[in-house]
Amino acid sequence: MARTALVTGGTRGIGAAISIALKNAGFAVAAAYYGDDDAAQLFKADTGIYVFKLNVDDFAACQSSFAQVEKDLGPIDVLVNNAGITRDAMLHKMDLDSWNATITTNLNSVFHTTRTLIEGMRARGFGRIINISSINGQKGQMGQSNYCAAKAGMIGFTKALAQESAAKGITVNAIAPGYIATDMVKAMPEDVLNNRILPHIPVGRLGEPEEIARCVVFLASDEAGFITGSTLSANGGQYMA
Numbered sequence: 001m002a003r004t005a006l007v008t009g010g011t012r013g014i015g016a017a018i019s020i021a022l023k024n025a026g027f028a029v030a031a032a033y034y035g036d037d038d039a040a041q042l043f044k045a046d047t048g049i050y051v052f053k054l055n056v057d058d059f060a061a062c063q064s065s066f067a068q069v070e071k072d073l074g075p076i077d078v079l080v081n082n083a084g085i086t087r088d089a090m091l092h093k094m095d096l097d098s099w100n101a102t103i104t105t106n107l108n109s110v111f112h113t114t115r116t117l118i119e120g121m122r123a124r125g126f127g128r129i130i131n132i133s134s135i136n137g138q139k140g141q142m143g144q145s146n147y148c149a150a151k152a153g154m155i156g157f158t159k160a161l162a163q164e165s166a167a168k169g170i171t172v173n174a175i176a177p178g179y180i181a182t183d184m185v186k187a188m189p190e191d192v193l194n195n196r197i198l199p200h201i202p203v204g205r206l207g208e209p210e211e212i213a214r215c216v217v218f219l220a221s222d223e224a225g226f227i228t229g230s231t232l233s234a235n236g237g238q239y240m241a
C-alpha cells in the first residue's frame with residue numbers, strides 16, 4: 001500500500017511542487033493550506049491531491065486535522081514541514097508581532113506538527129520528517145533576524161530529533177533552499193533580483209520549486225534510511241555550509 005505523506009503549505013509555491021512530486025513518486029499525499037482557498041481549490045482540481053485547511057500555528061488544529069487525514073488516507077509516514085512566512089525588518093525597527101508571527105509559523109509549527117505525529121511513527125517503526133529551512137538560517141541575512149532565528153532553529157531541532165528517532169526507523173532531515181522562483185521571490189523588483197541576488201548565485205539563475213521537490217522525494221524514500229540529521233543545501237552554490 002502507498003505510504004501517506006503530509007505537506008504543510010502544500011498547495012502553493014515550493015510546497016505544491018513537493019506535493020506533486022511525492023504523488024508522482026507513488027505516495028498518497030495530503031496537502032495543507034492556510035488562507036489561499038482559491039489556489040488550494042485550483043490545485044486540487046488540477047492534481048486530484050487531497051487538500052485540507054490548517055493553521056500550523058494552532059497545535060489543537062494540527063491534532064484534529066491530522067487524525068482526520070489518517071482516517072481518510074492511512075497513517076502518515078512522511079511529514080514535510082514546508083509552511084513558512086517572512087516579516088522582514090531591521091531589528092531596531094521590528095515590532096513584537098513580526099518577531100512572534102515569524103517564530104510561530106516557521107518554528108513553533110514544527111513542534112505542533114511533529115509532536116502530533118512522532119508517537120505514531122515510533123510505534124510503527126518508520127518515519128520520514130523533512131524540514132524546509134533556508135539558506136538564510138545557515139548564513140544569516142540582514143533584515144531577517146526573526147526568520148533566520150526560526151530557520152536556524154529548525155536545523156537544531158532536526159539534529160536533536162534525528163538522534164532521538166534513529167533507533168525507531170525514523171529519519172529527520174532539513175533542506176536549506178537558496179533563492180527559488182516562487183511568487184515571493186518573483187515579486188521582488190527586477191533590479192534587486194538582477195543586481196543584488198543573481199550575481200551571488202554561481203549557477204547564475206534562481207532555483208525551481210521542482211528542484212527542491214526532488215530533494216524531498218529522495219529523503220522521503222525508504223532507500224534513504226542511512227541519511228539522518230543532515231541539512232541538504234540546494235542553493236546554486238551561493239553558500240557552502
Ligand code: NDP
Pocket residue numbers: 008009010011012013014015032033034035036037039054055056057082083084085105132133134135176177178179180181182183184185
Ligand atoms: P510561499 O509564500 O509561496 O508559500 C507559503 C506557504 O505556507 C503557503 O502554502 C501558505 O499557505 C503556507 N502558510 C503560511 N502561513 C501558514 C500558516 N499559519 N499555517 C499553514 N500554512 C501556512 O512560500 P515558498 O513556497 O516560497 O516557501 C516555502 C517554504 O520554503 C517556506 O518555509 C520558506 O521559508 C522556504 N524557503 C523559500 C525560499 C524561496 O526562495 N522561495 C528560500 C528558502 C526557504 P496558503 O497557500 O494558504 O497561503
